[in-house]
Amino acid sequence: MVNASVTASSGNVSNSAAGTTTTPDPTPGNNTTTVVIPVVSSDISATFANFPASAPVGSSVTGSVSFTNVGAGTAAVPTVTLQLTPGLAATITNVVGATSVAYNQATGVVTFTGVTPTLAVGGAISASIGFTQSATGVAGTGTGSASNDTNPANNTATFSVASVSADISASFANFPASAPVGSSVTGSVSFTNVGPGTATAATITLQLTPGVAATITNVVGATSVAYNQATGVVTFTGVTPTLAIGGAISASVGFTQTSTGVTGTGTGSASNDTNSANTTATFSVASVSTDISASFANFPASAPVGSSVTGSVSFTNVGAGTATTPVITLQLTPGLAATITNVVGATSVAYNQATGVVTFTGVTPTLAIGGAISASIGFTQTSTGVTGTGTGNASNDTNPANNTATFAVASQSLADVSVSLVITGTATPGSTVSGTVTFYNLGSAAAANATRTVSLVGGTLTAATGASVDPTGKTATFPVISIVPGATSSFTFTYVVPAAGSVNATASVATTTTETNVLNNVATASTTVGSVSASVSGRACIDANRSRACDPGEPPLPNVLVRLYSGNSTTTLVTTALTQANGSYSINGVAPGTYTLAFFDCV
Incomplete structure (x- = not known):
């Protein structure tokens, strides 16, 4: 017996054997024999499946690799290699035909271990491949073979997944x-x-x-x-x-x-x-930001009661930017008689005297840098003083410190000295007649250092109650005093009428205290020298029933100044008188004729 071992991957294997002997062989034809054994080959085909041509960067991609024996015979000693893109984050799962795999991410090499020693016809070594798509794309190469693989053309396969990027x-x-x-x-x-x-x-x-x-x-x-x-x-x-x-x-x-x-x-x-x-x-x-600054201007610190006072209020943008949606409020003393004029930055204003509230309407929606919403304020000074508060703001005002301003006008108590003079209107030549001078303080403050005099032109003073008469008989001087508010003092004096002509009398009063009215500091009257004289008398009262007469029970009016004018007008003043406590008055010594009476409430 002879044993022989022959390795072949394709074709046939022929084995020949021959035997000889020294002994004559009667049948030498059968001394030689030949056996032909055909070789059975395999064909490992590598493929990738289910990988898309492209995928979004960062998306998950899954596919598979297979090394399949598509040959006519069992594959002997199959080997497989798999190379992915180095650095790829990949996982290899579902391994068939090997006991395990190891993946080196740095190199991208997938190593199959425990690969089956033979692979039947139609059998495959395979695995699933999953990875996160990279920005530069992913590629893979797989190669499979066997010792009896006679077709290398299909041993290698590749895949490529291009990256689809967004921005x-x-x-x-x-x-x-x-x-x-x-x-x-x-x-x-x-x-x-x-x-x-x-x-x-x-x-x-x-x-x-x-x-x-x-x-x-x-x-x-x-x-x-x-x-x-x-x-x-x-x-x-x-x-x-x-x-x-x-x-x-x-x-x-x-x-x-x-x-x-x-x-x-x-x-x-x-x-x-x-x-x-x-x-x-x-x-x-x-x-x-903006900065609305409120301010009042031209209001005095104080003013006489009843005097007219005028000033202004302004709400000015002193900030670095345009003011948006400015709002303003103005509050005056309730009950004040005031007028608001010269309005700028609003379409109109409404003043409620009872509450003292001034309402601005149609205020400009924006106020440029340096722009202002303003108005003039006028009022009659009250006895208790007048105050005002103005507030301005805007939606983008960042400085509230100057949004509000105030003013106060204190009331001044002033004096108002006045004088009235009554003398005989007509007197006979050389006669001695009398007159009455009355001094008043109609103001709210005492009149200090008040000087009072009565002087005549054309007649001679002979006496004056409470006064000294100068040697010429022309001037009577009363002591300098302080006249308290509301005070009234009357004095009589006598004088001699000349032979002809007239007597012109002047009474005056003055004070060092500021007055509300100096036009009433002097009074004049005259006496006409004649042989006949007349008188005018009457009574002043409150005519409650309008009967044009002082009926019983109707209150008298004392201290009413009665002025007698010549003729039918109030152009030429003849003399004056003052009603008494019961409202009565009398003007004597005037020439007969037509006169006009006028009454003035002095207190």
């Missing part, structure tokens, strides 16, 4: 560079896919200034938003899982401008966004 660009639009404090500001934020491919797993964040009063509306690409005012964080929920090229996730942002300004930062990305340069955008709206 999320964040932007803000329509926000002004600055806005008045308190004004409404509106803009928008957009996260737009400007990349070459659909964005997957888009994420966005929006941060506003903490504490800003904001609203987020008109949301596109998300189901809802939630705004946390305390933190300024805007949270988008239900964001679309994919975003087509040119598509955008957007929203409108509105807020009330703060005194410190408002900023925002928006960031958008996607799992396959390969350009981080434009993923974040910011906006900033600086605050434009």
